[in-house]
Amino acid sequence: MNMMSYAIVSVKNNSDKLNALLMGMKGVVGCDLFAVSYDDIYTVVSNVKGANLIADKINALTFAGVIDTLAQQFTLLPVRFGSLMGSADAIVKMLERNRHEILQNLLKVENKYEFGLKVFCDSGKLMEELRLKSGAGEKMHLKPSPEIKNSVYRDYLDKKLAEHRLEESMLAYVDAVITEIAGRLEHLGAVNNFKKMVSEALIIDAVFLLERDKKAELIQVVKDLQRQNAGLRFILTGPWPPYNFVDLDIK
Amino acid sequence: MYDNEIDRSKEITILELLDRVLNKGVIITGDVVISVADVDLVYLGLKLMLSSVETMEQLKSGQSIAGKNKQVNQAMQ
Structure with missing residues (x-):
């Protein structure tokens, strides 16, 4: 099972708000959304089977809708459609390796x-x-x-x-x-x-x-x-x- | 006339949205298995740079992403 990333989110001690928001949302092909975190950076993901991930208009619009809803409440970096990683551990390692650059980018787009x-x-x-x-x-x-x-x-x-x-x-x-x-x-x-x-x-x-x-x-x-x-x-x-x-x- | 204007604006907005979702944003390196609507499962390997469904179809048939991006831009104009 792969994990599809939607956005890297700056939560700032407000992870409860993010988790509550994700509870009421669905991702591509109706999959549940959840967050994988390292320190204060969260990546919003959903589990997805490779065969389910069809790059069609409906899925792309659903994907965009998730990012748009999150962007109304949090500062985030949108992830390009189709970015899959094999496990939560791989995502945590990715966030850890790139933490500095991610924080710099989040700062640049904060409240914009x-x-x-x-x-x-x-x-x-x-x-x-x-x-x-x-x-x-x-x-x-x-x-x-x-x-x-x-x-x-x-x-x-x-x-x-x-x-x-x-x-x-x-x-x-x-x-x-x-x-x-x-x-x-x-x-x-x-x-x-x-x-x-x-x-x-x-x-x-x-x-x-x-x-x-x-x-x-x-x-x-x-x-x-x-x-x-x-x-x-x-x-x-x-x-x-x-x-x-x-x-x-x-x- | 007014309806046409609204339709055109809606069309542009959807194209803008699809262009952003498929062409912009953070690129995360990973193994990617994606299928394209009514095309068999396509394995694209590491560092996928999705441009559009059409791009993937062309990738499958051996054409370059750069060449396709040009066509997508032209189609949007």
């Missing part, structure tokens, strides 16, 4: 939630606006070179140059939006992580780690951003347990 922000755009429309905006400048730069007399080559080079400039304009635009978002979030003390140009439509995919009591302020910031950037679509998700802010390689 993760939020996701996706910024979508109509890429065709935005490209056209940027093309028009930079049109005048382009014409000045694209004077025919005296060395390139063949119009096929010149057309090709002009086309490539125009594409390159459009890409640069797009990146500069996305950078400006990121700077605007980061600036608005600065006073909230959020830890940010931005990915840009994830796809043509998804121009920014960001995650923030934020104090739990600043959720309302974050929502207001996103509402303001949406109002002032009507051509973009801002989608805020969360609060999430700190999935994206775990920096831990378990030994």
Whole structure:
């Protein structure tokens, strides 16, 4: 029988509260949940037979639900779905070996939630606006070179140059939006992580780690951003347990 | 229109959730035996890095995790 880990939890002399909470919950495939501890760190686990652990949507959502419920009452580090260990002893040894790093990570995410922000755009429309905006400048730069007399080559080079400039304009635009978002979030003390140009439509995919009591302020910031950037679509998700802010390689 | 917006937001939230559960968080090294829906039991050995059900299906057929992650990201877009 294997044990499936859900989260590493900071209990802080309140193990009774954790145990009481686990009594009323079920894990993946309806298994009972319980905690395995070393010192003041607890790992929430359930027994699971290998054949029962199917990586489908229902199990993944059940797994996420357990982590979410725990995260509402405790500071925790979510464990990735599918992490099995052979026994409670193996888990205790794992916690013992990694205690320092685990405590550092727990401290980093203490009383904080993760939020996701996706910024979508109509890429065709935005490209056209940027093309028009930079049109005048382009014409000045694209004077025919005296060395390139063949119009096929010149057309090709002009086309490539125009594409390159459009890409640069797009990146500069996305950078400006990121700077605007980061600036608005600065006073909230959020830890940010931005990915840009994830796809043509998804121009920014960001995650923030934020104090739990600043959720309302974050929502207001996103509402303001949406109002002032009507051509973009801002989608805020969360609060999430700190999935994206775990920096831990378990030994 | 409004219903479509809500549906899209729900869809994005579920994709975000699945992405986090399957791709993020603490990775604990261990022996892992997992079966994928309607696929035979798959033994993946040590240091499993689950990405998605599709990734596991591809792993079984010999494709790389990196290649699949790219596809999962594209599919989510």
